[in-house]
Amino acid sequence: MDASLEPVFEQVLRRNPGEAEFHQAVREVFDSLAPVLRRNPQYGDAAVLERICEPERQIIFRVPWVDDSGRVQINRGFRVEYNSALGPYKGGLRFHPSVYLGIVKFLGFEQVFKNALTGMPIGGGKGGADFDPRGRSDGEVMRFCQSFMTELYRHLGEHTDVPAGDVGVGGREIGYLFGQYKRITNRYESGVLTGKGVGWGGSLVRTEATGYGTVLFAQEMLRTRGRSFDGLRVAVSGAGNVAIYAIEKAQQLGARVVAFSDSSGYVVDEAGVDLELLKAVKEVQRGRAADYVAQRPGAHLATAGRIWDVPVEVALPCATQNELDGADAKALLSHGVLAVAEGANMPTTPDGVSLLQEGGVLFAPGKAANAGGVATSALEMQQNASRDSWTFEGTEERLTEIMAGIHDRCASTADEHDGPGDYVLGANIAGFRRVADAVLALGLV
Incomplete structure (x- = not known):
């Protein structure tokens, strides 16, 4: 890491103690940024990096639910709305016993740059709960999802925050979550969740993306x-x-x-x-x-x-x-x-x-290589907004174009910063620049 970035990183460590995965994600990005910060002093002058490292909002809440034996269970839910400079917060929900705030922040931080690399108008966020759906009945999963959404719904909206699935959250869970959102709000707001079933607002290719x-x-x-x-x-x-x-x-x-x-x-x-x-x-x-x-x-x-x-x-x-x-x-x-x-x-x-x-070895970091899922989620949002649905072939063709564009963006950025073939450098700098420019353009928010 360049010496000029060490004070910012030390601030991240101090403000976020015990969150090893988040520290690792921030360090990995910081290791790439010295060249772009030297060429663009305005980022440092406006404390852009410090602002990007601090989530805009961190939500933690209790999730009470009743299992099949009638016992009350308590889990903890999270949503980190990390950065909305490019668009509404976008990122999945993870249901797994390992979920805690540090995991969600690491995933949200990665999501900000991943979403920027797609070229789509979406910000970054992430969420989930320390609930394990494995071995649970459909009824238990439904009751958990309904309780989870009863709290989370007030923070969501197609122009505000649009979750999707992640580990432990597939089509079944998205269905229960969307049903509860619709019930509470009395709105069929398809664009509030992605990864929906194709028959009720979802997109072809999203499962595969x-x-x-x-x-x-x-x-x-x-x-x-x-x-x-x-x-x-x-x-x-x-x-x-x-x-x-x-x-x-x-x-x-x-x-x-x-x-x-x-x-x-x-x-x-x-x-x-x-x-x-x-x-x-x-x-x-x-x-x-x-x-x-x-x-x-x-x-x-x-x-x-x-x-x-x-x-x-x-x-x-x-x-x-x-x-x-x-x-x-x-x-x-x-x-x-x-x-x-x-x-x-x-x-x-x-x-x-x-x-x-x-x-x-040719090495592709996740923020570039696994961006196909969120890119297709953004395509699902487009279809929801226009009350339209696209063919599998047309959507896959669009995904192929987006992934080729991400690759070329990473490769050309790495070349520009004297790191030919370094996709980690290219992805980090390309994603950071797009977010940083938007942060500057929006003023001190």
Whole structure:
């Protein structure tokens, strides 16, 4: 980090004690900003960086609900409305036991720059609760979502704050949340939530968008070296929505996806992942990796080691933060990995990123590579605003254009700041500049 940024970073640490993920996200951006701050002293003079690091609003609330046995349960809900310089706050809701304020702030901070990179008129925010939907009945999930929205609704609006799904929040949860919002407000305000069902205001391609977008960004990186996914071996961590559709798009582009994972271990399937079986196990049976292996001859489940020990040419971490560390990076490098694209938020540790970049690997940070989801959410907002719905092909074409534009924006910005091929530098500076210019234009707000 440049010495001029250290006082600002120390202020972030002092104001946000114990929030390690948030500190890591801020540090990762700060490490890239010295060149742009030297060229644009007005950002420092107006304390733009300090303003961007401080969320505009942090909301914490109690969520009481009743389980199927009649017992009252209490969870904690969050919404961090981080920055609205470019448009209404936009970002997902995460339901997972690990959720606390530091996680939500880290995700919101990342979301600000990610949304800026899309070129769409959306600000950044994030939210969620320490509720675990796994193992809960539909009735319990509904009652939790209704209680959660009973508090959150007063902070939302299609021109104010537009949540979407994230870990633990899929179509079922979005439906319950939207139903309660509609009931309380007496308005069918489709644009207040994205990730809705296609039959009631949702957008085609939204389900696939984050996974598809990650692969499309990686494809653009590979093209800079005269390569494509065709014939490459790929490992995808995770087995949720992002991972499933990253596998699907990689297979469509000719890759052989040989590994995926969940919290119970990782599956190696040398014949190539049977995508329809994986979808059935995860989306219909709500099963685990072992259930896939039980129905797939030749596949095996590994509970020791790491998915990144599998020899591949492209790695797509699509599970959670800090899942790919320095040791994993060394393993990937030893097998000749060509590209790593982050489908999750900050899944690679700082030492992992450094080792991969030093090894000449094409590395795409999540704020660029996994922006396809929020970009398609913005397209859903457009369709809601115009009372229209677009075809799958037309929406996917628009997503492809957006991801190519993000890639080119990152690449050209890195070149401009003497970091050719450094997508981390390019993404951080390009996202920061767009937000910073809007912050300056709006005055002291």
